[in-house]
Amino acid sequence: MSKKGVLLINLGTPDSPSTADVRKYLREFLMDPLVIDINPISRTLLVKGIIVPTRGPKSAKLYQAIWDEKTGSPLLHYSKLQHKLLQERLGDEYQVELGMRYQSPSIDAALQRLKDALIYDIVVIPLFPQYASASTGSVYDKVMELVKQWPTKPTIRFINSFHDDELMIETFADNARKHKPETYDHILFSFHGLPQRQLIKSDHTHNHCLKSADCCQTLTDANRYCYSAQSHHTARLLAEKLNIPKEKYTICFQSRLGSDPWVQPYTSEIVAKLAKEGKKRLLVFCPAFVADCLETVYEVPVEYGDEFKALGGETVQLVESLNDSPKFIEALAKMVLSN
Numbered sequence: 001m002s003k004k005g006v007l008l009i010n011l012g013t014p015d016s017p018s019t020a021d022v023r024k025y026l027r028e029f030l031m032d033p034l035v036i037d038i039n040p041i042s043r044t045l046l047v048k049g050i051i052v053p054t055r056g057p058k059s060a061k062l063y064q065a066i067w068d069e070k071t072g073s074p075l076l077h078y079s080k081l082q083h084k085l086l087q088e089r090l091g092d093e094y095q096v097e098l099g100m101r102y103q104s105p106s107i108d109a110a111l112q113r114l115k116d117a118l119i120y121d122i123v124v125i126p127l128f129p130q131y132a133s134a135s136t137g138s139v140y141d142k143v144m145e146l147v148k149q150w151p152t153k154p155t156i157r158f159i160n161s162f163h164d165d166e167l168m169i170e171t172f173a174d175n176a177r178k179h180k181p182e183t184y185d186h187i188l189f190s191f192h193g194l195p196q197r198q199l200i201k202s203d204h205t206h207n208h209c210l211k212s213a214d215c216c217q218t219l220t221d222a223n224r225y226c227y228s229a230q231s232h233h234t235a236r237l238l239a240e241k242l243n244i245p246k247e248k249y250t251i252c253f254q255s256r257l258g259s260d261p262w263v264q265p266y267t268s269e270i271v272a273k274l275a276k277e278g279k280k281r282l283l284v285f286c287p288a289f290v291a292d293c294l295e296t297v298y299e300v301p302v303e304y305g306d307e308f309k310a311l312g313g314e315t316v317q318l319v320e321s322l323n324d325s326p327k328f329i330e331a332l333a334k335m336v337l338s339n
């Protein structure tokens, strides 16, 4: 029987923490029309004329701070481990490949290896638990653009999101228990941010998203693919699993870029508010990421940690990501095998 293919895809990271490589990464990433979703001329002027020249050197310093001498970028390191462990778990009936949406290893080369092995039955798993057109949607478009050139189109199944995956939730909960959540003053579920206009685009009823203060509190047909509603759902499941009462946690969104409104509340504002209220110890989950990366290992303990301490707080502790946890590998295997 012919093998089946699995293609794991994460966002991507610079090839090195040098300013030149970080600029190259930012250019490819931010020129994606699903990421900076404005007209092409404005996008080019904004990205190539402003963001890449100014943010490049600053981001390069951050990448230099998290770059491991042996293993490099944490995002790529953990993605490679997830790839290897999933291949071992699934065995010889499957060929598992890894690609990054931006930079390397490329999705193009990963698909080519599947094609060379005559594999025409592929499960694509964009490694983003919550659906967003800027992440999952962009991966989808890239894969389709590439397979469009195949003389015979393969059977492809896309895992569109896994915000409520039981084993994923359990893995985050296990990681949190190591830190004894009950010993913290407050818990944050801090998701990667997204421009508000991108949320609104995912509301096909045009009458739900951001129309009321609590539009993301429940998942309905209207907001099934709303990144914020899915994020709220993940956070609620985690809070239930760990018996964290409502008043002890806040759902918030980090990493805003530019001056347009993004999904709120912003993590930095919540961190400042909690410090002013006299809270001393914060435990922070980042459940939009399946692997530790710049946004978790730097932004949370260093940026938010410094901000919190400057306002009187004491500790900001990150709950480590899913990384190479066997339970998360099992979650991925189940997604493949349930096909």
Ligand SMILES: C=CC1=C(C)c2cc3[nH]c(cc4nc(cc5[nH]c(cc1n2)c(C)c5CCC(=O)O)C(CCC(=O)O)=C4C)c(C)c3C=C
Residues within 6 Å of the ligand: 011, 012, 013, 014, 026, 034, 035, 036, 055, 059, 073, 075, 128, 132, 134, 135, 192, 193, 194, 195, 255, 257, 288, 289, 292, 293, 294, 295
């Ligand atoms: C969780 C999925 C992600 C979504 C959705 C997303 C949207 C998004 N991101 C930016 C801008 C930046 N993101 C950056 C880093 C970054 N983003 C994600 C994931 C999502 N982004 C990850 C996993 C990472 C870390 C990569 C790593 O190498 O560790 C960066 C680069 C770092 C920096 O300069 O801060 C930028 C820029 C936008 C504009 C956007 C949606 C519109």
Ligand SMILES: [Fe+2]
Residues within 6 Å of the ligand: 192, 255
């Ligand atoms: Fe991002």
Ligand SMILES: [Fe+2]
Residues within 6 Å of the ligand: 199, 208, 209, 210, 215, 216, 223, 226, 227, 228, 229
């Ligand atoms: Fe919404």
